[in-house]
Amino acid sequence: MDASTAPEVIRRPVPAHMAHVVSSISCYRERGLGLTNFRHAAPLALPLLINLGTPFRIALGRAPGRSDSQPSFVAGLFPGPVQIESDGRAICIQIDFTPLGAYRFYGGAVPDLTARMVDIGDLLGRDGRELGERVAEAEGWRQRLEIIETFVLERTVNEPSPAIAAAIGRLWRSAGAARISEIATDIGWSRKHLSRRFQNEIGVSPKTLARMLRFHRACELARSGSACGWAGIALEAGFADQAHLAREFREFSGERPTSWAARLAHTDPRLMREAGG
Template identity: 30%
Template sequence: MQPFVRYFMVVDVRLDGPAYGRVAPFPPTPQHCLNFYPADATRSRQGQQAFRELPACTIVGPQTTKVDLALGVQHRFVSVAFQPGGLFRLLRLPLHEVLDTPLNGADVLGPALREVSEKLQEATQLLVMKNIVEAYLLRKMSQVPASPFERAIRLLLGGNAAPTLDEVAALACLSNRQFERKAKDVLGYSPKFFARLARFSRAYRLKVNQPQARWTTISHQCGYYDQMHLIRDFKEFTATTPRLLALEMRDSPLKIQGDFPL
């Protein structure tokens, strides 16, 4: 699974307070995911839109804006986070066509995925849940090695030590123009945007895990030139400031991205 799946995550927690009474911020991440909600449904909204219930199996492709999640009392969550290019390998459609558009997995991938959702609803052990999803992916996905493009694009997740875009394109055996065109199909956006999103996501996750850390310190640790560049990215990706987003984190019923490895 390693050529196309970065990690599995299974969460099963009972939350205090009324169902859907508190909201958890979920800024964009560079990972594309296949998410299952086998217990209480999860509700989502973008901006000032009304909350709507997510499908029991939701495909989350390229995301560029923050969404808010309202969680039920019994929050059970099984997530597959793909390596860059992994979701494209599964769906085989240009991902720029589904930008900021969560998809019903059963509608896209058919009855077999609906059957996976039903098995997860019956399962009681977390490891069993992971194995159910893993078995489906092993049947569904092509077991071929990662392409030069997929191996190269992962290097942009390497933080401050990441190579330049020109170097990554050369490692992918593509010209810069070919590399850019390939990235929009496979990732949903340009390589430069992907690198910015990865840097922003590192900063956000660092703040989730270290809430007392100063934004100035975080900006330096994550490779920003200065704090103003960090603020610019936060405004673009979350439509708010780092300070206000930190208050949303504090009031969140669950620190959703704190344990997500980048």
């Protein structure tokens, strides 16, 4: 990839006082080279994206078309591949919320975002529309990021229930291997009640989140080469067998494991630097 046309990605370290809400903060600017069939497989973050250039075309579980233009939007968890295209003129700032952070920010609206992308003004009203305008008028990445971070902190007023926070912690630390029935028993709830409360605050069931976490664990192992082939990855990531892993890969990434690995091997690295002025 020619460095003069490669997209610029600026990763801003998440401030310590936002770590309980946000997993990443980034600025993205294209310089002539757009995205074609770019995929995020079952993302574990819930994005808030402020568009400053040509909108991305984004679709869930399929290739995007012309009608899939997405300006500034928010989105929930989606247990499948998110496909993205752009024309080389996209510019945006993106805040990725953790599942618990999304509840802290959106409150009870989180389930309405599951497997959806919603215009920021439709969800956040006038405040959301004004946020986009203020960011567009700001000078430089630093000022834009400060505006968004202040906005996020001021609206982070909802607290998830301690039981759901504990359940997510167990699933996250175990990369989806913890038994949901045991989590429910330890909390003192039935599995059915845990699932209902979990969906109300996170947007998906604990079983779905556990599957997504196991899938991402398998992806990590494949990238690191720490396991012996796909059979070893399946075993280490907690799948019943290699066939089980292959089925999950097709659902969450839209590809076979070998096709996923081949695509990543040819993905061009993004240019990155720390956020400045």
